Amino acid sequence: GAGVSQSPSNKVTEKGKDVELRCDPISGHTALYWYRQRLGQGLEFLIYFQGNSAPDKSGLPSDRFSAERTGESVSTLTIQRTQQEDSAVYLCASRKGGGGETQYFGPGTRLLVL
Amino acid sequence: EDQVTQSPEALRLQEGESSSLNCSYTVSGLRGLFWYRQDPGKGPEFLFTLYSAGEEKEKERLKATLTKKESFLHITAPKPEDSATYLCAVQESGGGADGLTFGKGTHLIIQP
Numbered sequence: 594g595a596g597v598s599q600s601p602s603n604k605v606t607e608k609g610k611d612v613e614l615r616c617d618p619i620s621g622h623t624a625l626y627w628y629r630q631r632l633g634q635g636l637e638f639l640i641y642f643q644g645n646s647a648p649d650k651s652g653l654p655s656d657r658f659s660a661e662r663t664g665e666s667v668s669t670l671t672i673q674r675t676q677q678e679d680s681a682v683y684l685c686a687s688r689k690g691g692g693g694e695t696q697y698f699g700p701g702t703r704l705l706v707l
Numbered sequence: 708e709d710q711v712t713q714s715p716e717a718l719r720l721q722e723g724e725s726s727s728l729n730c731s732y733t734v735s736g737l738r739g740l741f742w743y744r745q746d747p748g749k750g751p752e753f754l755f756t757l758y759s760a761g762e763e764k765e766k767e768r769l770k771a772t773l774t775k776k777e778s779f780l781h782i783t784a785p786k787p788e789d790s791a792t793y794l795c796a797v798q799e800s801g802g803g804a805d806g807l808t809f810g811k812g813t814h815l816i817i818q819p
Contacts, residue, residue, distance in 0.1 A: 597750070626806055635711070636751070636794070638806025652806055684750055694739050694798070696807060698750035 595619075597699035599685050605705045606675055614670045614702045618687030626688070626696060627660055627670050631681040642668060643690065675706045710734055713795050713810035720817050723784050728813045730795030731777040738800040740778050741807060742771050745792045754780075754793075785817045 598617045606612050618625050627639040638652040642662040653659070657675075662668040672679055682703050686696040714729045732740065739758050743751035755764045757773040764771050768789065770781045780793055792814045796807035 624805070628806070628809075633811070635809035635811045636796070636807070638808070641805045643805070649805060695741070695753055695756055697753060698743075700748075700750045 597685055597687050597697055599683075599699040599702050601702055602700065603703045603705075605707065607707055608677060609674055611671065611673045612675055612704065614672075614683050614704070616668045616670070616685030616687075616699060618666070618668070618685070619689075619697060621689065622687035622697075623665050623690035624688035624696075625662055625668050626686040627668070628684045628686065629654075629681045630684060630701070636684065639670070672704075675704075677706050680704055680706045710808050711795055711797055711810035713793075713813050715813060716811070717814040718816070720782075720785055720815070722786060722817055722819050725781070725783045725785070727782070728780040728793055728815070729777060730780070730810055732795075732797045733776075734797055734799045734808075736800035738798040740773055741796045741798070742778070742780055743794040743796065745794055745812070751794055782815070785815075787817045787819050790815055790817045 600615045623644045625642045628636040629639055630636045640660045641649040657673045660670045682701040684698050684701045686698045688696045710733050712731050720726055739756050741756050742754040744754055745751045755771040760773055760775045762773050768783050772779045792812040794809055794812045796809040798807050
């Protein structure tokens with residue numbers, strides 16, 4: 594596609610429920626990132642996928658957060674047993690790889706946990 | 708301690724009034740410094756990447772510069788459509804996490 598796409602654009606859920614967020618990167622981009630943006634805070638790195646290498650999960654805030662990526666395409670971020678503090682915008686970015694440094698962001702998924 | 712600090716947090720200018728936004732950073736080795744623009748309800752839009760001290764890049768009314776400790780985003784004769792939050796991010800060298808470290812942003816308002 595022309596850019597990074599994410600779905601859903603908005604998600605409202607109840608505390609304790611699981612949610613799954615989807616990211617479709619730019620075609621041909623081998624690297625994919627997830628970030629979280631909480632109100633009044635800077636973007637926080639969560640996880641990074643590069644090709645078939647093991648993902649860098651160093652930014653995941655707890656074991657309730659997990660992510661998967663199928664090859665070099667779609668990624669899903671799953672939050673289990675959601676808490677109110679998980680309310681944030683979840684942003685996905687992709688990068689070309691092979692020396693290309695710039696990360697291009699999707700529009701984000703706005704998650705509200707009631 | 709914050710690795711990336713942006714100032715001011717908010718800035719209100721009149722149309723045509725030039726100014727600069729600051730991004731100071733503390734990393735052991737810089738792989739790249741990135742500027743993004745973010746409009747309300749949207750994802751960050753890439754503006755510039757700077758790699759080494761002394762480097763400058765320009766795009767329309769924007770110019771980004773880099774020193775060993777900070778970067779400036781200069782806005783010349785801004786227009787109302789330049790209103791947005793401007794984000795600065797750094798990527799460290801040395802094999803650490805590949806994710807970017809972002810500042811909290813500068814919220815810029817250009818009044819007509």
